[in-house]
Amino acid sequence: xxxxxxxxxxxxxxxxxxxxxxxxxxxxxxxxxxxxxxxxxxxxxxxxxxxxxxxxxxxxxxxxxxxxxxxxxxxxxxxxxxxxxxxxxxxxxxxxxxxxxxxxxxxxxxxxxxxxxxxxxxxxxxxxxxxxxxxxxxxxxxxxxxxxxxxxxxxxxxxxxxxxxxxxxxxxxxxxxxxxxxxxxxxxxxxxxxxxxxxxxx
Numbered sequence: 001x002x003x004x005x006x007x008x009x010x011x012x013x014x015x016x017x018x019x020x021x022x023x024x025x026x027x028x029x030x031x032x033x034x035x036x037x038x039x040x041x042x043x044x045x046x047x048x049x050x051x052x053x054x055x056x057x058x059x060x061x062x063x064x065x066x067x068x069x070x071x072x073x074x075x076x077x078x079x080x081x082x083x084x085x086x087x088x089x090x091x092x093x094x095x096x097x098x099x100x101x102x103x104x105x106x107x108x109x110x111x112x113x114x115x116x117x118x119x120x121x122x123x124x125x126x127x128x129x130x131x132x133x134x135x136x137x138x139x140x141x142x143x144x145x146x147x148x149x150x151x152x153x154x155x156x157x158x159x160x161x162x163x164x165x166x167x168x169x170x171x172x173x174x175x176x177x178x179x180x181x182x183x184x185x186x187x188x189x190x191x192x193x194x195x196x197x198x199x200x201x202x
Contacts, residue, residue, distance in 0.1 A: 051076070093187035095139045098132060103197050139185030154183055177202065 053061075061072045068075075091097045121128075131141035138146065146154070157180050164172035180202075181191055195201035 091189065093189050094141065095135050095186050096189045096193050098135045098141075099190060099193055099197075102132065139187065139190065143185065150183065154180065157183070 058072075061075055064070070064075055065072050088097050088101060091100065130144070134144050135141045138144070157176055161173060161176045161180070164176060181188075191201045
């Protein structure tokens, strides 16, 4: 097969459906695919980063690879995965950690939801989705509603917010927003990270 970037691809194949057998030459014209920009896919799937490893690290990886029959690259992936998860959990508040994790998942897009996931993950996916929704709404994966008292309190704050907004009282709006945030069940870091990632601190 002959192949060059953004040019025609030519290869030969044998047609088994015809008698006698014939050798066919197939040409795929690259110009016909010029509107299909795969750069976004490549940037997500094929990114490579330089990783500095010391000789002792490589020696250890090679020994572990030999003992476990796991490739060096896979072992490195496990290490990175463990470090990233540890750093994520060190943020200190579940709602903020989940928000950051979801933001990372969103960068990957639909690939996160493809079929190449363990069956146990699929089995518990509904619970995961529910825990995520609860965390985003109420700041806790185990809480799925607010009490009547909490609802009434927040409704009163929202009404006061409308009055302050109508009066052009920015200072009062900020004070009420602070109360709304504090009564939401979310940590202070949640709103700080949300504002940094989305531009919206509410």
